[in-house]
Amino acid sequence: MDHSAYLTGLRLIATGAGVTVAISLCAIAIGFAIALPVCAANMSGSRIARLLGHFYVSFFRGVPLLVLLLLIYYLLPFVGLELPSFAAAALGLGVCTAAYQAENLRGGFLIIPAGQREAALAFSYSRYQSWRHILLPQAIRAAMPMMVNEMIAILKASSLVSVVGVADMTRVAQNIVARDVQPLLWYPAIAFIYLAINLTLAHFSHRSVGRLRRGRPEFRL
Amino acid sequence: MIDFSIFTDAWPSLLSGFLLTVEIWLAGCALAMAIGAPLGFLLAAGRRPTKALVRAYVEFFRGTPLLVQLFVLYYAGPSIGITLDALPAGIIGLGLYGGAYCTEIVCAGLEAIPPGQIGAARAFGYSRSQTLRHIVVPQMLVLVLPPLVNIAIFVLKDTAILSIITVPELTFQVTGLTLDTFAFVEPYLALSVGYWVLVELTASLGRRAEIRAARYLETSA
Amino acid sequence: MTTPTSAAPDREPLVVVRNLSKWYGAHQVLHNVSMEVNRSEVLCIIGPSGSGKSTLLRCVNFLEDFAEGEVRVGGRLLGYREDLKGRRVPDSRENVARVRRGISMVFQQFNLWPHLSVLENVAQPLVVVQRKPRAEAEAKARQVLDRVGLAAKLDAYPNQLSGGQQQRVGIARALAIDPELILFDEPTSALDPELVGEVLQVIKRLADDGLTMVVVTHEMGFAAQVADRVIFIDHGAIVEQGPPQTLFRNPGSERLAQFLETWVERNQIFTDAPSVADGGKVL
Numbered sequence: 001m002d003h004s005a006y007l008t009g010l011r012l013i014a015t016g017a018g019v020t021v022a023i024s025l026c027a028i029a030i031g032f033a034i035a036l037p038v039c040a041a042n043m044s045g046s047r048i049a050r051l052l053g054h055f056y057v058s059f060f061r062g063v064p065l066l067v068l069l070l071l072i073y074y075l076l077p078f079v080g081l082e083l084p085s086f087a088a089a090a091l092g093l094g095v096c097t098a099a100y101q102a103e104n105l106r107g108g109f110l111i112i113p114a115g116q117r118e119a120a121l122a123f124s125y126s127r128y129q130s131w132r133h134i135l136l137p138q139a140i141r142a143a144m145p146m147m148v149n150e151m152i153a154i155l156k157a158s159s160l161v162s163v164v165g166v167a168d169m170t171r172v173a174q175n176i177v178a179r180d181v182q183p184l185l186w187y188p189a190i191a192f193i194y195l196a197i198n199l200t201l202a203h204f205s206h207r208s209v210g211r212l213r214r215g216r217p218e219f220r221l
Numbered sequence: 222m223i224d225f226s227i228f229t230d231a232w233p234s235l236l237s238g239f240l241l242t243v244e245i246w247l248a249g250c251a252l253a254m255a256i257g258a259p260l261g262f263l264l265a266a267g268r269r270p271t272k273a274l275v276r277a278y279v280e281f282f283r284g285t286p287l288l289v290q291l292f293v294l295y296y297a298g299p300s301i302g303i304t305l306d307a308l309p310a311g312i313i314g315l316g317l318y319g320g321a322y323c324t325e326i327v328c329a330g331l332e333a334i335p336p337g338q339i340g341a342a343r344a345f346g347y348s349r350s351q352t353l354r355h356i357v358v359p360q361m362l363v364l365v366l367p368p369l370v371n372i373a374i375f376v377l378k379d380t381a382i383l384s385i386i387t388v389p390e391l392t393f394q395v396t397g398l399t400l401d402t403f404a405f406v407e408p409y410l411a412l413s414v415g416y417w418v419l420v421e422l423t424a425s426l427g428r429r430a431e432i433r434a435a436r437y438l439e440t441s442a
Numbered sequence: 443m444t445t446p447t448s449a450a451p452d453r454e455p456l457v458v459v460r461n462l463s464k465w466y467g468a469h470q471v472l473h474n475v476s477m478e479v480n481r482s483e484v485l486c487i488i489g490p491s492g493s494g495k496s497t498l499l500r501c502v503n504f505l506e507d508f509a510e511g512e513v514r515v516g517g518r519l520l521g522y523r524e525d526l527k528g529r530r531v532p533d534s535r536e537n538v539a540r541v542r543r544g545i546s547m548v549f550q551q552f553n554l555w556p557h558l559s560v561l562e563n564v565a566q567p568l569v570v571v572q573r574k575p576r577a578e579a580e581a582k583a584r585q586v587l588d589r590v591g592l593a594a595k596l597d598a599y600p601n602q603l604s605g606g607q608q609q610r611v612g613i614a615r616a617l618a619i620d621p622e623l624i625l626f627d628e629p630t631s632a633l634d635p636e637l638v639g640e641v642l643q644v645i646k647r648l649a650d651d652g653l654t655m656v657v658v659t660h661e662m663g664f665a666a667q668v669a670d671r672v673i674f675i676d677h678g679a680i681v682e683q684g685p686p687q688t689l690f691r692n693p694g695s696e697r698l699a700q701f702l703e704t705w706v707e708r709n710q711i712f713t714d715a716p717s718v719a720d721g722g723k724v725l
């Protein structure tokens with residue numbers, strides 16, 4: 001095998017990596033857009049809203065992502081929605097991560113002390129103003145490390161979109177291996193690319209977690 | 222129209238798939254714990270080079286997709302003389318993947334125990350192993366049980382990924398069914414609900430165990 | 443149907459509480475409380491823990507609802523209105539906010555917003571609620587922060603400040619909205635002893651400037667020095683009230699006498715201990 005074949009392979013992998021990152025970002029965005037109302041439903045005063053919210057979280061956290069992707073991929077045309085596979089897969093990843101993001105957000109809201117809402121009320125903030133200026137910024141901040149974890153999880157999970165025909169990095173590697181039969185080269189290679197992206201992402205959350213850990217004494221028997 | 226009659230002929234293969242899924246799940250969890258307990262201990266209390274090695278293992282397996290890990294193990298393994306059938310490859314992959322998470326959890330559980338307690342035990346003349354057995358482990362178990370139940374649920378859902386490397390578990394059987402019958406929505410919907418029920422059952426068992434564990438500690442204190 | 447305030451706004455009390463009763467479930471925490479707050483008055487509320495001081499203060503701001511009685515601010519009903527048949531019904535959030543707008547509050551636990559800098563903590567209510575331009579709001583914030591001695595800390599975040607500094611930011615936030623009345627709920631109770639003084643100093647200066655204030659406090663020395671009037675509450679009811687000299691010298695009730703005695707005893711410990719009072723003279 002000559003060099004140009006490797007170069008072509010690398011170029012394909014790079015394109016695949018772009019697709020992997022793009023679909024993950026889309027999924028996170030879709031997920032956040034769904035997570036906000038789901039979280040609101042879970043924390044609302046209405047029993048029916050809470051029931052629906054709990055059902056959403058429970059179901060989408062309870063089904064394997066692979067199965068969910070297959071289901072959505074075939075369900076969309078069944079209900080008359082013809083989407084390109086990229087969009088269908090991003091949607092599948094998105095509805096799944098929404099369930100986790102909603103719970104992260106809820107956790108972020110729950111650790112806000114009652115005095116925060118109260119101070120906003122005492123200064124005549126409306127319900128929306130206190131949500132927008134006081135509660136949501138704090139909830140998002142508190143949920144941030146979890147959100148970074150969720151991004152990492154989605155980036156990894158995006159490898160499954162290869163089964164519904166999206167040419168992400170994993171799928172590209174499979175295609176290359178099918179031709180040149182060098183699994184020992186290409187699969188570890190993409191593993192390290194995933195790892196590099198994730199470590200970069202984790203770097204941000206580790207910095208804050210690291211600060212927390214630094215104060216903690218080491219475990220010694 | 223949703224039509225569930227297609228399941229009547231297929232139940233033997235579905236049953237065998239289900240049983241295999243459960244076997245893989247249990248084996249994967251057992252392997253993950255067998256890896257995670259000692260490595261978690263090393264990560265918390267080991268020497269520096271040991272810690273670094275364990276940390277590298279944890280970062281690699283948590284930072285890359287399970288699917289890619291399985292590809293490396295199953296397709297690239299033979300190139301370096303590791304030839305495994307799909308089933309053992311799948312279980313080992315699942316165990317290594319889950320083991321990385323278990324390692325981190327066990328380590329965090331150990332670090333969460335206030336050093337003063339260990340100091341107190343040593344002051345009362347407990348040996349290292351007595352401290353570990355009577356002071357550290359009982360408390361740690363309560364702390365790590367909830368996240369371990371979570372990992373068990375993730376392992377259960379991830380068993381579905383083994384279908385991609387042709388392990389004939391439940392998702393694989395259902396996919397076979399869809400290809401035979403050209404019905405996609407019903408089987409995948411039923412499969413989703415099946416996993417969901419299994420996950421919820423596990424979660425509720427886990428919650429009961431958590432309450433039991435915490436109560437046991439409380440009353441025996 | 444003319445409101446009395448329009449006739450002589452300065453003579454009428456700013457706040458009138460009439461026959462207020464409040465329950466938490468079956469537990470009655472306020473019994474038929476009536477009181478007034480006059481303009482430019484400093485009113486201190488004292489009483490044992492759990493006697494209902496915070497609850498009363500929070501009702502005056504309608505942070506708590508109440509089952510019976512009424513609170514009027516500047517003559518206007520707060521929290522409830524009468525419908526066409528004369529029944530008492532909860533008022534709309536907008537109306538509550540409108541009546542409450544002249545009242546601000548300083549909390550025991552500060553309740554600063556941790557994601558905002560000191561300057562933003564003070565300026566944001568002006569921008570968000572009063573819809574002032576940002577520049578104007580920040581100028582105002584700088585001015586009040588200067589007044590509480592924190593002009594150097596504008597860009598700090600609350601967590602980077604001492605408790606005393608945080609509470610002074612809380613006071614600046616309350617001042618910035620140009621309130622007619624500031625409610626203080628034990629403003630120094632969460633502070634380390636050595637930080638109490640700086641906060642009380644600031645409050646005292648505001649009193650000298652003629653601000654109307656209601657201060658729930660356990661600092662009897664402060665109450666004696668600054669209050670125009672003191673109200674003693676026990677078990678959710680006003681037991682007695684009057685000028686601090688009268689109340690502290692000649693308590694009219696056994697309960698106040700007992701309450702003051704525990705305080706005097708506690709204070710005695712300090713005055714008898716020269717190492718504390720005189721900064722280590724003994725050593």
Ligand SMILES: Nc1ncnc2c1ncn2[C@@H]1O[C@H](COP(=O)(O)OP(=O)(O)O)[C@@H](O)[C@H]1O
Binds near residue numbers: 471492497498
């Ligand atoms: N949210 C609440 N739910 C139930 N009871 C409460 C609540 N808040 C206060 N209480 C009770 O009301 C009484 C008065 O409390 P509070 O006004 O905080 O007293 P103080 O401020 O004088 O210490 C206390 O007995 C307290 O236990």
Ligand SMILES: [Mg+2]
Binds near residue numbers: 495496497628
């Ligand atoms: Mg109180």
